[in-house]
Amino acid sequence: MDTDPGEQDVVSLFHKLQHCGPEKEAHLKALSKSLRDPSAQLTFIKQENSMHLLVGLLTGTNAQCRLQAVRCLHELSHSPHPNVTPACLPATPYLLTYLSGQSTKFTELCLYTLGNLCPDSDVVKEKLLAQGIIPALATCIENQRHNLAVVEAVGFTLSQLLQAKDAAEKIIPMVLASSLPSHLLSVLTPDPKFSLGPAIECAWCLHYLTCSNMDNRALLAYGALLQCSSLLVSLGGAVAKGDKEEGMELLVCPLLRCVGNLLSSCPVEDLSAQVRDGRLVVALCALLQAYFKTRPALARESAWVLNNLTAHSGAFCSALLILNLVPGLIQLLPFSQGINTMILRVLANIAYKKKEFCVQLAQLGLLSALCATLKMADQEMVTLSLDVLFMLVVSSTQVAEEFVRQGGLSLLEAIQYNSEGEMRRRATYLLEHHLQSHSSYCSVENIPCS
Incomplete structure (x- = not known):
């Protein structure tokens, strides 16, 4: 049978690992490197008892061998071949168990391996849910809340689960019933020392929760709208000062979507408790101005949140006028890509609230x-213009x-x-x-x- 050198290496290393010896750790390390090759991954899982051998090394007493074994599993979890992921199923109960202890690096590798396995196979996902992945993630983030690398890995794994087609029926209720939402929100702090990576992953998790068809009242009760809008205010202030950290837009995007979705679920009488002042409209306008040329999709999302705010409450319409933010919005009406139509909807919301606002808009x-x-x-722009x-x-x-x-x-x-x-x-x-x-x-x- 014709095999390339990578596949030959995998077969040779597998046979060597079957015979315990002092070089076992080195062979595992070499195996993890060989398993980066997709054809080698297939060759490995076709070897009789290959996964049984790997699980045995994963659960053994040698800490270094355990680490190298999970590295091998991590490489397999990246496989593009659909039959590799189910082959890893015998290892998943142990990966979940190890989330409660071991070293930080070991825990991270377990999390990322589980996260990579989630989207590829419904069978694997169902098994992980039955094996208790949601409570395991909740315990992990609670125990490791000061370890940002682990928090980021938990966010990644959870976000992979939440993107499943049946997440709204099978996964989101379990997440909302756990302590995960409060832990996710605790990462989204306006503290300038917060770490961008964990915040991005946790914000995307919250986005997947808010955009489902589930009732968002549970998240509102956790203070999700207050927390997300407060962080947006902080980021908008930084952007207005020209302080745009690399990758910041990866956090701004899910936060905007969270706030926009939560606003549509928030009763008007509760809005003042969730969004406490007009600083949010200032931040949204700053994000609009900062991104309308370089990232128009992000600018459009900012205008969409402004639309939800102004449709919800006359106080925010008034804030836009009092804070002299309307002229900046009017200047953006010539720009397309959905930005101008959304801004025109915001102006329509203002005009609809009071006749006095209409006069002010005309004067501006x-x-x-x-x-x-x-x-x-x-045509949409012309029709909206006629309405206004x-x-x-x-x-x-x-x-x-x-x-x-x-x-x-x-x-x-x-x-x-x-x-x-x-x-x-x-x-x-x-x-x-x-x-x-x-x-x-x-x-x-x-x-x-x-």
Whole structure:
């Protein structure tokens, strides 16, 4: 049978390990290196009793052999071949048992091996759940909460489990019933000395919990919205000062999603206890400004959270106006990739809350911005612009007159005659019911907005 050198090495090392001797540790170390080759991984599991041998070394009395054995399992857990993962099943009860002790490095390797095994096989995942992986992870993070490397590894393993297709039915209820949510949240501290890696992994775990179809009241009771929004405030403040740590966006993204999802589940009467002041809108606007060019998807998520905040509460609409954050939002309306539509929704939320807010928006330059957005090819953008324009012009005669002065009638007429469906109906309604009486303010000297 033709075999490459890597496969020959694995077979040779396997036979050597079957005979106990003083070089057993060195052979295991060599085996772990050989198992980085996918073809060698297949060759190893095809050897009779290969996994039985590895489990025996994993559970033996020699600490160094145990460490090298788990390194071999870790390499196997990376395998792209679907039949390698189930072959590792005999080792999983011992990997779970070892989460409660041993050295830090040993515990880390056990965690990452388990995390790698989770997504590849439903059989393995079901076995791990039956073997108690959720309580084992909870105990591990509780005992090792000061060891950030282990906390990060727990976060990784849990996040792999939470991404399963049936996580909402089988896994998330078990997680919410455990102490894991409180431990995950304790890692998300606004303390400037916090470690980015563990926080990223724990934040993604919370994201997978909040975006499931489960009720988020349990997480709200843990103070998840308060904790995540407080950390976002801290990160937004750092970004505003130009202090963007490498990889920070990997933490900002799941935090934004957590806050956005939790807001949609939070009763209005409880919002003030969960989001205590207007600093969150400042932070969100800072993130928007910092990322709209380099990471537009992240900027769009920031605008989405702003949308959920302003739709939820007039206090945050007022905060955007009082803190003079609206002009910065208006300046971003020309940018596409979903940023402008989400920002326009935020402005629509503000306009919807009070007529006084509509007047303020007009004074801050929103009318001239709408003159530009009404010319866009994006139908969603034009429809949203018509909605916001309607709220502005019905709020005040002066606002309607100002829109006409800026050449607004010709823009609406162009939409009326060149568009179809909802856009045409809205433009016609505005012209016939709210702006026709102000047409005398329009003169041939007016120059439409570009």
